[in-house]
Amino acid sequence: MKILLYIILVTILLATSSARYGVVAQQSKVREYRIANEHRILEEFVTLLSIPNVASDHVNIRRNAALIIEMMRRRGLEPRLLEAGNSVPPAIYGEWKVPGATRTIILYAHYDGQPTDPKQWAGTMPWQPTLRSAALEAGGTILSMPKPGEKIDPEWRLYARSASDDKAGVMAILTAVDALKAQGIAPTSNVKFFFEGEEEAGSSHLGDIIRDQKLLEADAWLICDGPVHQSGLKQVVFGVRGDTNVDLTVYGAKRPLHSGHYGNWSPNPGLILAKLLSSMKDEAGRVTIAGWYDDVAPLGETERRAIEEAPHYDNELKTQLGLARTENAGKSLLELINEPSLNINGMSSGDVGALARNVIPTTASAVLDLRLVKGT
Numbered sequence: 001m002k003i004l005l006y007i008i009l010v011t012i013l014l015a016t017s018s019a020r021y022g023v024v025a026q027q028s029k030v031r032e033y034r035i036a037n038e039h040r041i042l043e044e045f046v047t048l049l050s051i052p053n054v055a056s057d058h059v060n061i062r063r064n065a066a067l068i069i070e071m072m073r074r075r076g077l078e079p080r081l082l083e084a085g086n087s088v089p090p091a092i093y094g095e096w097k098v099p100g101a102t103r104t105i106i107l108y109a110h111y112d113g114q115p116t117d118p119k120q121w122a123g124t125m126p127w128q129p130t131l132r133s134a135a136l137e138a139g140g141t142i143l144s145m146p147k148p149g150e151k152i153d154p155e156w157r158l159y160a161r162s163a164s165d166d167k168a169g170v171m172a173i174l175t176a177v178d179a180l181k182a183q184g185i186a187p188t189s190n191v192k193f194f195f196e197g198e199e200e201a202g203s204s205h206l207g208d209i210i211r212d213q214k215l216l217e218a219d220a221w222l223i224c225d226g227p228v229h230q231s232g233l234k235q236v237v238f239g240v241r242g243d244t245n246v247d248l249t250v251y252g253a254k255r256p257l258h259s260g261h262y263g264n265w266s267p268n269p270g271l272i273l274a275k276l277l278s279s280m281k282d283e284a285g286r287v288t289i290a291g292w293y294d295d296v297a298p299l300g301e302t303e304r305r306a307i308e309e310a311p312h313y314d315n316e317l318k319t320q321l322g323l324a325r326t327e328n329a330g331k332s333l334l335e336l337i338n339e340p341s342l343n344i345n346g347m348s349s350g351d352v353g354a355l356a357r358n359v360i361p362t363t364a365s366a367v368l369d370l371r372l373v374k375g376t
């Protein structure tokens with residue numbers, strides 16, 4: 001279960017200690033706690049995953065917030081809602097004050113999930129958590145939830161909307177608190193908790209909430225909303241790329257035209273869009289838009305060394321993903337995600353398959369996402 005990796009990650013970060021061996025010892029104590037409590041952890045997680053969590057679903061998003069408040073209250077974390085308006089999903093705040101601590105860290109996760117339409121789901125539903133014997137792509141079959149005392153195989157996978165992104169973050173953080181408290185381990189920093197409810201909807205009120213709240217001042221934020229390394233190793237990432245979207249529409253004739261009657265004469269928006277998009281990157285995968293890379297802040301020595309020392313896993317990844325080649329050959333994935341990127345999220349013009357017709361469509365649309373780095 002991916003959640004367990006998050007628990008360990010958070011635990012390492014929480015249980016800061018000057019002695020490295022001390023961290024390792026604490027880590028094994030926490031693992032013991034997890035093994036002894038995994039049925040209860042799984043049960044609590046399944047309850048959280050069962051509540052629909054699309055940010056625009058005002059009723060259910062607040063049911064999630066209420067449950068998380070309850071979960072935090074049980075742990076003595078003095079939770080409260082941070083509101084930005086009645087129609088805005090609330091953020092949830094909590095704190096664990098440590099006597100004598102001079103630093104403060106904030107642990108962040110988000111409890112909303114990507115929008116989805118259950119009617120388009122086949123098999124299990126998004127908010128009916130389902131246990132499988134392995135990952136879906138590895139042929140995992142559905143299992144019933146384990147009975148008390150039954151062994152939980154770490155290779156089992158729990159499927160539900162936000163089972164990883166990012167209710168796993170909420171659950172892992174709260175479970176790490178349980179584990180530390182049960183083992184009598186106190187963090188050396190004050191710990192604050194911030195669980196957001198509209199991250200997948202663009203976090204449009206996050207700035208307001210943070211600006212208005214003095215209590216969100218801290219020495220560092222730990223964003224528990226990222227993946228494990230592709231090799232399966234735990235990782236801490238110092239920063240993420242930003243993202244901005246572009247909606248692009250090319251217009252042709254006012255009405256669809258018969259291609260036999262107008263082809264060669266009336267411009268085709270699909271072709272114009274395709275040419276426009278293909279002009280944005282060269283064959284090697286480099287963005288060709290003027291000035292695209294001009295403002296990129298170069299990586300420092302520490303960042304470059306971190307990239308060099310990280311596991312090299314590109315070849316294994318290519319095999320796993322069935323890729324014969326990658327873009328920007330000669331540069332690794334880690335190097336390339338430190339540069340701005342231009343990606344096509346989706347394209348649409350006319351119909352394909354059974355609905356394809358001999359028309360010159362009236363429009364062609366694409367959605368792009370532009371990943372931004374420091375300086376851009």
Ligand SMILES: [Zn+2]
Binds near residue numbers: 110165166199225
């Ligand atoms: Zn996320």
